[in-house]
Amino acid sequence: MGRYIIIGTIMGVLIGWFMGFSLLTGMLLGGVIGGVSKALHYKSEKEHNSYETPKQSFSLREEQLDLKKERIQTGEVRVHHEVVEDKKMMTVPIKREELVIEAGDEDEIRIPLKEEEIEIHKHPVKVNEVSITKQQIEEEEEIKTTLRKEVVHSEVTGEADVREEER
Numbered sequence: 596m597g598r599y600i601i602i603g604t605i606m607g608v609l610i611g612w613f614m615g616f617s618l619l620t621g622m623l624l625g626g627v628i629g630g631v632s633k634a635l636h637y638k639s640e641k642e643h644n645s646y647e648t649p650k651q652s653f654s655l656r657e658e659q660l661d662l663k664k665e666r667i668q669t670g671e672v673r674v675h676h677e678v679v680e681d682k683k684m685m686t687v688p689i690k691r692e693e694l695v696i697e698a699g700d701e702d703e704i705r706i707p708l709k710e711e712e713i714e715i716h717k718h719p720v721k722v723n724e725v726s727i728t729k730q731q732i733e734e735e736e737e738i739k740t741t742l743r744k745e746v747v748h749s750e751v752t753g754e755a756d757v758r759e760e761e762r
Contacts, residue, residue: 600626600629600630600633601629602629603625603626603627603628603629603630603632604622604625604626604629605625606625606628606629607621607622607623607624607625607626607628607629608621608622608625609621610624610625611624611625655744655745655746655747656744656745657742657743657744657745658742658743658744659742660740660742662738674727687713689710689711689712689713690710690711691708691709691710691711692708692709692710693708694706694708
């Protein structure tokens, strides 16, 4: 409102000067005209906007799915080797000497007798090699869940004219 009074005062001073009034009279007359002008402008603006209702709105929300993958330990495999005993039986031919005595007239004779004796020696021999690796296998897993969202419903009572627009 102050702006209208100041503009009216300046206009009143200029009009008073042209018309030959005193500056004070023009100033007072211009201030009154500015105030009345503002009041009339406010009233017409209020009447003009009385038919328009302010726009009202609200937000609709919906849930969205965020997926996060996390590596977890599902198990553990312990790989080791152990020694197992396996009984082996083998038949090995051996030779030995036998003394055959035939009656005769000689005195005593000494004959050394010998035989083969089996010695067992064991030594490790590589028979197999085991390799251990990990593989990553990609599979697809289907996830089912329910997401919620807000929708607009309107209830009309009386003869209200409602127009719904899709966006």
